[in-house]
Amino acid sequence: MKYAFYPGCVSKGGCPELYPSAVRVATKLGIELEEMRDVACTGAGVLPQYISDPINARTFAKAERMGLPIMTICSTCQGVFGQANLRLQDPEYRAKINREYLAEEGLEYKGTTDIKHLLWVVMEDYGVDKLKAMVARPLTGLKVSPFYGCFLRRPPEVVIPSKEFAGRKTYLEQLIDIVGAELADFAGKGKCCGFPVLTANEESSLGMTAKHTIEAKSKGADCMVTPCPLCHLSLDGNQPRAEEQEGKEINLPILHLPQFLGLALGFTPAEMNLKRHIVSTQAVESKVNMIA
Amino acid sequence: MQATFNVYRKEPGPNSKPGRSTYSVEVAADATVMDALLKIRDEQDPALGFRGSCLRGYCGDCTVRVNGKAAFACTAKVAALAKKGPAEISVEPIRNMPVVKDLIQDWDAFLWNKIDATKPWLEPNGSTADGEQRIPDTVMAKVRKAMSCFYCGLCDEGCTVLPVDFNFLGPAALTKASRFTWDPRDHAVRERLQILERPKGMWDCVHCFEASEHCPREIAPTERIMEMRDEAFKYGITNEKVARHHLSFAASVKRSGWLDEGRLAIESEGLTNFKGLMKLLPTAVKAITRGKAPIPYLHHKREGSEKITRIIEKAEANKEK
Numbered sequence: 001m002k003y004a005f006y007p008g009c010v011s012k013g014g015c016p017e018l019y020p021s022a023v024r025v026a027t028k029l030g031i032e033l034e035e036m037r038d039v040a041c042t043g044a045g046v047l048p049q050y051i052s053d054p055i056n057a058r059t060f061a062k063a064e065r066m067g068l069p070i071m072t073i074c075s076t077c078q079g080v081f082g083q084a085n086l087r088l089q090d091p092e093y094r095a096k097i098n099r100e101y102l103a104e105e106g107l108e109y110k111g112t113t114d115i116k117h118l119l120w121v122v123m124e125d126y127g128v129d130k131l132k133a134m135v136a137r138p139l140t141g142l143k144v145s146p147f148y149g150c151f152l153r154r155p156p157e158v159v160i161p162s163k164e165f166a167g168r169k170t171y172l173e174q175l176i177d178i179v180g181a182e183l184a185d186f187a188g189k190g191k192c193c194g195f196p197v198l199t200a201n202e203e204s205s206l207g208m209t210a211k212h213t214i215e216a217k218s219k220g221a222d223c224m225v226t227p228c229p230l231c232h233l234s235l236d237g238n239q240p241r242a243e244e245q246e247g248k249e250i251n252l253p254i255l256h257l258p259q260f261l262g263l264a265l266g267f268t269p270a271e272m273n274l275k276r277h278i279v280s281t282q283a284v285e286s287k288v289n290m291i292a
Numbered sequence: 293m294q295a296t297f298n299v300y301r302k303e304p305g306p307n308s309k310p311g312r313s314t315y316s317v318e319v320a321a322d323a324t325v326m327d328a329l330l331k332i333r334d335e336q337d338p339a340l341g342f343r344g345s346c347l348r349g350y351c352g353d354c355t356v357r358v359n360g361k362a363a364f365a366c367t368a369k370v371a372a373l374a375k376k377g378p379a380e381i382s383v384e385p386i387r388n389m390p391v392v393k394d395l396i397q398d399w400d401a402f403l404w405n406k407i408d409a410t411k412p413w414l415e416p417n418g419s420t421a422d423g424e425q426r427i428p429d430t431v432m433a434k435v436r437k438a439m440s441c442f443y444c445g446l447c448d449e450g451c452t453v454l455p456v457d458f459n460f461l462g463p464a465a466l467t468k469a470s471r472f473t474w475d476p477r478d479h480a481v482r483e484r485l486q487i488l489e490r491p492k493g494m495w496d497c498v499h500c501f502e503a504s505e506h507c508p509r510e511i512a513p514t515e516r517i518m519e520m521r522d523e524a525f526k527y528g529i530t531n532e533k534v535a536r537h538h539l540s541f542a543a544s545v546k547r548s549g550w551l552d553e554g555r556l557a558i559e560s561e562g563l564t565n566f567k568g569l570m571k572l573l574p575t576a577v578k579a580i581t582r583g584k585a586p587i588p589y590l591h592h593k594r595e596g597s598e599k600i601t602r603i604i605e606k607a608e609a610n611k612e613k
Contacts, residue, residue: 010551010553016584016586040603048522049518051542051604054603054606155514192498194498196498199533201492201495204496208498211455276582277584278579
């Protein structure tokens with residue numbers, strides 16, 4: 001199993017704890033990664049399509065040339081890539097992008113690159129049975145709320161291109177079960193974390209951070225797990241400001257997907273960089289250490 | 293068949309407390325929830341309040357939540373609900389909209405006032421000598437998408453922003469407004485985009501695609517809003533905060549190939565916005581002490597960033613306006 005690894009900006013920027021955790025987990029599972037180092041940011045849904053589609057087509061063309069599918073570790077990267085790749089399936093549009101932007105560099109995108117988030121790679125390509133066999137530390141007694149990030153749920157034509165992928169909407173819940181943790185399910189798990197409007201409407205953004213973390217906490221969650229570092233910035237990084245806005249203590253640790261998976265694979269909390277969060281993960285660490 | 297309904301009830305007025313009523317009713321095998329509600333009102337409870345107009349899934353007047361999912365009462369089949377769902381079929385008002393009485397909701401506050409605020413009419417830009425304005429069908433195809441909205445409210449019901457900010461214009465009003473952006477007969481596009489750029493307008497949309505998933509007509513409101521935002525780029529964004537954020541983001545990717553998050557956070561707040569910058573300070577200090585933010589903070593260029601710069605410069609030059 002080999003992938004063209006697209007770590008995204010945030011895993012090396014605002015969430016530097018994510019990148020090494022993801023690489024460690026992939027290595028342990030025997031997933032070979034060849035990192036794409038000379039490609040652009042996806043645009044994150046902030047850059048207009050007339051800029052992001054050409055730069056993303058370039059990334060897809062490079063992966064195509066490597067002969068590898070792309071693996072992402074960010075719901076936003078995954079979604080923006082997926083939406084762009086769907087548009088680029090239109091031969092006329094693709095030809096225009098190739099002609100105007102890629103030809104000069106000697107590149108051409110033929111439309112064949114597959115793009116998968118680590119969550120999909122683990123659940124679909126690696127496989128549930130193999131994963132179960134790799135669980136070295138079942139996270140018994142740890143109550144976990146899932147939080148997907150919009151782009152691992154919607155739009156359906158991108159996330160669930162055929163019936164075969166219908167399970168993608170419940171992969172996190174399945175994973176929580178596979179690693180032996182307990183599900184603290186809540187209605188907001190597929191909603192927006194608030195990050196995209198932090199600039200345009202901070203109150204609304206922090207309101208969403210508070211709403212989801214408070215709801216998960218009310219369901220008994222010890223922590224939340226997310227496959228999206230932008231959700232992490234919102235739910236972890238902005239949690240103290242959300243607490244201030246709501247006038248209420250929340251204190252819910254938020255784990256990145258590879259950190260959560262890594263703990264179950266036997267890595268220590270330190271190896272998964274759990275200390276590098278804004279909200280203390282001490283309560284999770286204590287529970288995990290008790291299991292160990 | 294016999295079916296039992298658990299219906300949300302509330303009397304008008306801010307002080308009335310919501311409750312529930314349970315009704316058991318005999319309905320035909322192919323009956324809809326609307327058929328059942330009409331029968332309940334006729335035979336058991338004349339005070340039960342609900343709305344409905346076309347009764348064939350075409351007007352969106354009877355939008356409710358059935359067993360926790362938004363639906364049209366006039367197309368939701370009782371037999372299917374009884375087969376799949378719990379013993380009692382739950383019928384409630386949709387989310388994000390104030391209740392007037394029972395299942396009757398305040399559409400003025402929810403939708404109509406917001407649509408009114410978007411200048412939802414055509415400002416004609418003159419006509420040809422014969423009084424006609426001929427438009428290619430391909431152009432109208434784009435306009436028609438948003439035109440086929442029949443204001444059922446399902447996109448607003450699914451909206452992630454409205455539960456935390458009721459004053460957000462919402463996907464339905466924004467989609468309606470987007471229709472004029474593509475209509476060649478209209479000459480008020482810039483003016484309308486400037487209205488929509490105000491706080492609570494199009495930049496408050498989180499593009500979560502809930503609206504598109506909820507839309508029963510495949511209008512894809514999220515995509516319509518995103519297209520309209522891209523158009524605003526071409527006209528030049530006038531919302532100061534959003535412009536700062538977008539310009540910093542674009543400049544960063546253009547300069548180095550990837551996002552300079554530290555600089556983005558500061559530039560988005562504004563270099564002279566002392567109060568805004570101070571808000572970031574406690575989190576920044578925590579991030580530094582926990583090894584989340586490196587000191588010194590350095591942002592390197594990506595390999596081959598000059599190629600990315602060239603593509604972005606070309607794309608910017610190619611934009612139509």
